[in-house]
Structure formats: C-alpha cells, structure tokens
C-alpha cells in the first residue's frame with residue numbers, strides 16, 4: 001500500500017507538532033510504521049491522502065457510533081451553524097441534549113456539559129470532593145479517566161497503596177490524595193476503606209474498563225464498591241465516557257444493576273464534536289456554581305454545534321441500531337474466534353456489544369491490568385500492520401479497543417475476518 005504522501009506529511013509535521021501528533025496514541029509508536037494522514041471519511045470508510053480506502057474500526061476512538069460524516073448529523077450541525085457557531089449564552093440545544101442524556105442515565109436530575117471526557121471526570125471529582133468535604137480518591141490500575149492530574153497515577157509497590165504520578169509534571173502532593181487498587185479485588189478496596197474510610201470522597205471507576213484492553217468486571221465487584229461507598233459515606237463515580245450509550249439495555253451501570261452517584265460521559269454524546277458531561281441527583285449537582293460553591297466553567301461548554309450533533313446521534317440510536325451492532329459484534333466474535341483458533345494465534349476476542357478487544361494470550365481474558373501478558377504489544381503490532389496492508393484499520397495500540405458502528409455491515413465484518421485469516425497465514429510468531 002503506497003503511503004508516500006502520508007509519510008511526507010508526517011515528516012513535515014515533525015517540525016511543527018510534537019511527534020507529529022496532537023494526541024500520543026495516534027503516533028503509531030507501538031505498532032510498525034508512521035501515522036496515516038486521513039483526507040476524508042464516510043460511514044465505515046476512511047480515505048487517506050494517498051487515496052487508499054480503509055475499513056475503519058477505530059471510528060475516532062469511539063464517538064462515531066453512526067460512522068463517519070453521517071448525512072443526518074452533518075445536516076443537523078450545518079443547520080445550526082447558519083445561526084452561529086458559539087453563543088456563550090444558554091440555548092435550546094442544551095436542554096434538548098440534557099433531556100436525552102437523562103433519559104438513559106436516570107440517576108441524573110441535572111447535567112452539566114463540558115468539552116471533553118477529561119474535563120467531565122475532572123469536574124465530577126472536584127464536585128465529589130466539594131460535596132463530601134473529603135480529599136481522598138480511590139481509582140483502579142488499568143482505568144483511564146483522561147489526563148487529569150490526580151488520576152494520572154500508577155500503583156506503587158504494594159497492592160493497595162497511595163499512587164505515584166504516571167507523568168512528570170504532576171506534583172507528588174496532588175497524587176498523594178489518590179489511592180490505587182487493582183481491578184476485580186474487593187478486599188483491597190475494603191482494606192483502603194478500613195484504613196481511610198472517613199477521608200475518602202469518592203471511588204472512581206470505568207464500570208467497563210475499556211482503555212487498557214477490555215477488562216470486563218464482575219457485576220458483584222461493582223455492587224461491592226456501591227456497598228462500601230454507602231457504608232463509608234463516599235460517592236461512587238462511574239466514568240462511562242467510552243461505554244455510555246453503547247448498550248441497548250441502558251448504561252453499563254444499569255446492565256450490572258448498580259447505580260452510581262455521579263456519571264461522567266463524553267465520546268458518543270458529542271456525535272463527533274467535542275462534548276463531555278457529568279450528572280447526578282440534584283442534591284449533589286446543586287453544589288455546583290452558580291447554585292453552590294464548587295466552581296466549574298467553560299467558554300465553549302454547551303456549544304450549539306456540538307449539542308446538535310449529540311442530540312441527533314442519540315436520536316438515531318433506535319432499538320434496531322443496537323440490534324444491528326450486536327448482530328455484527330456477535331458475528332465478528334464467532335468468526336474471528338474460529339480463525340484465531342485455526343491458526344493457533346495466542347489472541348482471543350473479548351466483546352461487549354459494539355466494543356471489542358483482541359486480548360493477548362491463550363488463557364482466560366484479563367480482568368486486571370497486571371494479567372495482560374508482557375508481549376501483548378509485539379504480538380499485536382504484526383497483526384495491526386498485516387490488517388492495514390489488507391485495508392482494515394484497527395487502533396494502533398494493543399491496549400485500545402475496536403468500535404463497531406451502525407454504518408458497518410456484514411461485509412465489513414466478514415472482510416476483517418478474511419483479512420485476519422490471510423494475515424495469520426503470512427505471520428510467524
């Protein structure tokens with residue numbers, strides 16, 4: 001596949017943008033080759049600057065649940081744009097998207113819109129601390145909550161410890177109020193509550209951890225977190241930035257029968273434009289300024305174009321849309337499973353509706369970050385490149401998941417399976 005122009009642009013970008021990219025995982029650092037420059041995209045397909053057409057299972061890392069440039073979403077945004085791109089003042093579109101979000105997340109009496117998932121989680125954490133008057137956060141190894149200082153934390157030497165900053169530039173004092181636990185280990189969380197119960201403001205978790213592989217948690221674990229929070233007066237924050245609106249039956253929390261106090265959202269609710277949101281019952285949300293003392297603001301928050309793209313996206317998530325994605329997901333799971341087994345490739349498919357992950361290794365799929373084999377990246381890099389050569393785009397990292405959209409159809413799924421079959425015939429491991 002010729003990528004001359006892509007490589008030229010990447011070379012030029014290196015003089016202007018750090019590593020040529022504005023978000024690190026786009027850099028193809030953990031897979032072979034350079035990033036691919038896209039020119040346009042439609043439905044399930046992206047076209048790069050060299051004219052190659054790829055079937056895309058990244059879909060902008062999750063927001064595009066209806067595929068690229070869906071005509072109805074484009075039209076909704078275009079119509080709004082003619083009336084102005086930003087008001088810095090209230091408008092009907094905010095109410096419309098808030099109603100749609102509340103429809104699905106029934107524990108929310110009130111919603112606050114922001115412009116990214118990072119901002120949503122950061123603000124939810126501030127609100128939880130303000131509401132409880134406590135400082136300590138509990139987070140889990142292998143969950144990503146955006147690049148928030150207090151949540152960019154890795155575990156120290158022990159199993160349940162105060163964390164260490166996972167990036168330079170984050171003061172130790174900031175992370176000193178974050179406790180870190182392994183996923184799927186309720187005893188570790190219990191231990192933390194026994195030690196620090198009265199100081200813990202909130203437990204924050206992706207109920208379906210999907211940023212370090214797809215580490216599916218037992219519903220009992222989430223129930224256990226709910227109980228511990230209740231016993232100790234801490235809030236439970238679900239980060240559903242990636243999982244929100246991906247499930248026909250409701251939020252991922254609903255599917256597990258666990259209701260959080262606060263939920264953070266992003267990705268799908270912006271329909272491809274920058275939107276994040278957080279919400280909770282009134283008593284908590286009314287601590288936010290202008291009603292309460294907890295400050296949080298945004299010049300572009302509730303942006304009219306973004307609200308319109310989000311509302312149209314959610315309106316198009318009919319029962320049929322979810323059934324279509326579930327059908328494609330189960331087809332992929334079944335057929336890809338057969339191909340992986342036929343070649344004996346040490347990889348398994350993990351899936352929840354339209355979200356899937358190629359889990360490295362032969363054993364049971366990982367449910368904790370430390371269960372992911374060390375050779376995951378190497379195993380994945382070869383597969384990624386071989387699929388790309390055959391016209392199929394998966395995320396350029398072994399730890400990122402794949403996304404099925406309503407714009408995919410059986411031919412894209414079967415094509416991916418066939419490409420994998422062909423790719424594995426040519427690979428050695």
Ligand SMILES: *Cc1c(COP(=O)(O)O)cnc(C)c1O
Pocket residue numbers: 115116117118119121144145146147206210211239240241242266267
């Ligand atoms: C993507 C993501 C974020 C960060 O959202 P951005 O819009 O990239 O800032 C936070 N939490 C989860 C679970 C995510 O998947």
